[in-house]
Amino acid sequence: MHIEKLSLFNFKNYEEITLNFSEKVNCLVGVNGTGKTNILDAIHYLSLTKSAFNSIDSQNIRFGEKVFSIRAVFSKEGKHSEVSCGFQEGTKKAFRIDRKEYERLSEHIGKFPVVLIAPNDVDVIREGSEIRRKFFDAILCQMDNQYLDNLVKYNQYLRQRNSALKKFTFTGRVDYDLIHTYDRSLLAFGKSIFERRSEFIKDYFLLFQRHYSLLSQNKESVTIIYKSEVGDEAFEENFNLNLKKDLALERTSMGVHRDDYKLMIEGKPLKKFGSQGQQKTFLVALKMAHFEIIKGLKGFKPILLLDDIFDKLDSFRIKQLVRMIADQTFGQIFITDAREERTKEILKELNIDATFYQIDKGIVKEATHGEEKI
Incomplete structure (x- = not known):
């Protein structure tokens, strides 16, 4: 299972963007506070019907706006599904699959599973x-x-x-x-x-x-x-x-x-x-x-979201984790890192191809193997 395309409208710090993703490794890089984690959170939203970091839906709307929407095309076992989430202040959150709205949000959970590893997991x-x-x-x-x-x-x-x-x-x-x-x-x-x-x-x-x-x-x-x-x-x-x-x-x-x-x-x-x-x-x-x-x-393999995962792990444990990526233990992966060169070096050492997305204040530029694409 993987996400082919993700579209955000007034979600957190993003005004309006559409991104196409690799089936394998996608690296979101840029200094802290630019919106890397927000993209992972949007994917989490579409899987589990809620944010991983802020359970109050109204606080996930871009500042000054009153509505947000998230939409993605998932590919699973050869079948494409469009999943969308919309929220407007003062109304009930709406979730749809292929434009059909769920009666209960719980009906959606488990259909497009993700596993997120994030810094706040230490609270566990x-x-x-x-x-x-x-x-x-x-x-x-x-x-x-x-x-x-x-x-x-x-x-x-x-x-x-x-x-x-x-x-x-x-x-x-x-x-x-x-x-x-x-x-x-x-x-x-x-x-x-x-x-x-x-x-x-x-x-x-x-x-x-x-x-x-x-x-x-x-x-x-x-x-x-x-x-x-x-x-x-x-x-x-x-x-x-x-x-x-x-x-x-x-x-x-x-x-x-x-x-x-x-x-x-x-x-x-x-x-x-x-x-x-x-x-x-x-x-x-x-x-x-x-x-x-x-x-x-x-x-099938759930989507793996790795938010700032390389911090606080020593080099051996990082390489053990990345070797699992190289061995294709996982399917589609999203990695965020404030240190772009560190991620590139780790992936290059184990000969892992990846698509890089350089993020700066809600603006995303795509670059594959370090070469910027227009």
Whole structure:
């Protein structure tokens, strides 16, 4: 699968551009702040129906304007599809495939998968459990539409239950029948989510471990531990007994929305004991496993987006990653780098052809093998 053409209108810092891409390696180069990452984000939008960096759609409109649109032609297994996203302030975001609008955005997720590696991925390691849940949920949602539906419904009932808990505290009256209705749904959907997460992490970890060993030359042992109270035999009983506490807290304090994934190196928390290089390697291996598990499930290679990936990796780990590109492990790839010569040198050393796009304040010039094309 690959993108043949991408068109942006009033998206972030781009007024209006249309770009044609190579099926293989596309390098977006230019100083920081010129809009390299915004092109990757537009591709992410068309895959996952949202920005990777700013979830507020109105803040992705070019300054001073009121509407943006993104459109691309995807080629997958010999079939072409036009995917478009449009948003106007004060209206609902619209997504279309071949000019037919989706009734629900969730219907689109997983059709044109991408894997993005970006500097803010370090939050998966450094921040709290919510970030890690979102990270792994994003992978599962691209893999499994039923999981996505269960997660959406679970979160809907969770919001409704939390809203009811706040109302009961305010009024001083508890509607137990309503609470039990929410509880039955949360327990049922929560159990399905827990079981799918447990099944997923076993297969995913084996892929992750292999990629980490390749990138690090087997220098460290790493582990991912999925932690959930939902797996306890007494969970349902404890959940029901917890209502008094939930009323006091005005929120649901037990369930899969509290799950965590413990990231470990040499038996210790990666967050505290991993070096910058080890943390970056861990993240790259997480994304490589993401790529491989999607490829195995879908039967084709997702698009790989590498945003500023060469920073914080030593030369050996960079070359290991680029060798995977040379071995055609991946399909279409997008690489951003503020240091054009560094990228050219790395690709040249391994004899990898690439198309370069020189970006300067929303203006893009295409150059193949360093020679500018008009």
